[in-house]
Amino acid sequence: MDRKAFSFLFVGLVTGALLAAFFFVGVIRDRKTTAAAGPAGPSTVLKLAHALDQAHPVHTAMEMMAKRVGELSNGTVTIQVFPNGQLGSEPETIEQLQRGAVAIVKTSAAAMEGFVPDMAVFGLPYLFRDDEHYWNVLNGPLGRELLAAGESAGMHGLCYYDSGSRSFYTVSRPILTPADVKERKIRVLPSKMARDLIATLGGGPTPIPWGELYTALQQSMVDGAENNPPSFLSSRHYEVARHYSLDEHTRIPDVVIFSQRIWDGLTPQARAWINQATAESVEFQRKLWIEKTAEALETVERAGVKIYRPDKQLFVDATAPMLKEFEGTRIGDLAQQIRKVK
Numbered sequence: 001m002d003r004k005a006f007s008f009l010f011v012g013l014v015t016g017a018l019l020a021a022f023f024f025v026g027v028i029r030d031r032k033t034t035a036a037a038g039p040a041g042p043s044t045v046l047k048l049a050h051a052l053d054q055a056h057p058v059h060t061a062m063e064m065m066a067k068r069v070g071e072l073s074n075g076t077v078t079i080q081v082f083p084n085g086q087l088g089s090e091p092e093t094i095e096q097l098q099r100g101a102v103a104i105v106k107t108s109a110a111a112m113e114g115f116v117p118d119m120a121v122f123g124l125p126y127l128f129r130d131d132e133h134y135w136n137v138l139n140g141p142l143g144r145e146l147l148a149a150g151e152s153a154g155m156h157g158l159c160y161y162d163s164g165s166r167s168f169y170t171v172s173r174p175i176l177t178p179a180d181v182k183e184r185k186i187r188v189l190p191s192k193m194a195r196d197l198i199a200t201l202g203g204g205p206t207p208i209p210w211g212e213l214y215t216a217l218q219q220s221m222v223d224g225a226e227n228n229p230p231s232f233l234s235s236r237h238y239e240v241a242r243h244y245s246l247d248e249h250t251r252i253p254d255v256v257i258f259s260q261r262i263w264d265g266l267t268p269q270a271r272a273w274i275n276q277a278t279a280e281s282v283e284f285q286r287k288l289w290i291e292k293t294a295e296a297l298e299t300v301e302r303a304g305v306k307i308y309r310p311d312k313q314l315f316v317d318a319t320a321p322m323l324k325e326f327e328g329t330r331i332g333d334l335a336q337q338i339r340k341v342k
Helices: 004-030 057-072 090-099 118-122 131-139 143-148 192-200 210-218 229-234 258-264 268-302 312-318 320-324 330-340
Strands: 046-049 077-083 104-108 155-159 166-170 184-187 204-207 224-227 243-250 254-259 306-308
Touching: 004 077, 004 104, 046 090, 057 077, 057 268, 077 268, 090 104, 090 155, 090 254, 118 143, 118 192, 118 330, 131 143, 143 155, 143 330, 155 258, 155 268, 184 192, 192 204, 192 243, 192 320, 210 224, 243 312, 254 258, 268 306, 312 320
Parallel strands: 046 077, 046 104, 184 204, 184 224, 243 306
Antiparallel strands: 104 254, 155 254, 166 224, 166 243
């Protein structure tokens, strides 16, 4: 063999060896990593998206869930938590979850209305008698039925988190009676039920993304908003809205959902780990929520916020027409079933 032929042969062998090496490394890398679309080997990484900030107790519960999944799976299943709406608003992340671009989403049940219409029942005012009634519904057959209702839309329900009761906070005048809502612009959740409630009281419902609300309050784009005490504190809305009226008109749970597409691709063992970690986080979050609600009210009051406790019956009476509107409908039937739970 002459020198030229030998050179061609040598180059060919080296090139073939390099290509084989790159192919081998690529296979190993593919087996060790996963996209949000699901497991692709011995290590599974799942993205969890939500709109709250890191100081919120719900975020703390989700971090605890992620930690427990890692412990139970010995690091083979990892949940990466993306807070502050980094991956989009609640409706946007739900759509991503349906496509399998995100594995897990924590959202308000109100934002689920457009995807699971039955979830709208949680937006009815004064639906629950007390804390015990609330949890008996969520943990009972009806609560489980509603949690599973999103499967046909590509959403596997994992659990409910406590999101407390929603009350009004305003920049100038406090809301002490239903008449105080009239002709005032109130920020609402991305929910028809939330819009209807404010409209029933004579106000102007104004949907604004959660991350943009501080500026909207500061610049008087809206007169007020409504939410639970921990969210009022962690969002720092109390810096611009100095009146907080605890009318507690709705109690809308948070919902943690899993992409059905990704869930179906997990092993039974991985699902068991996630279910166990989720159940533990629910118990942890319920206790934490009670503590943080009390702390939040104390903190904002020390910061100069005036807290009011108006006569709730006035608001019950004023929102009664909204309840009558749903009589004989699916939402009305669900509301009756909820009221029958002991």
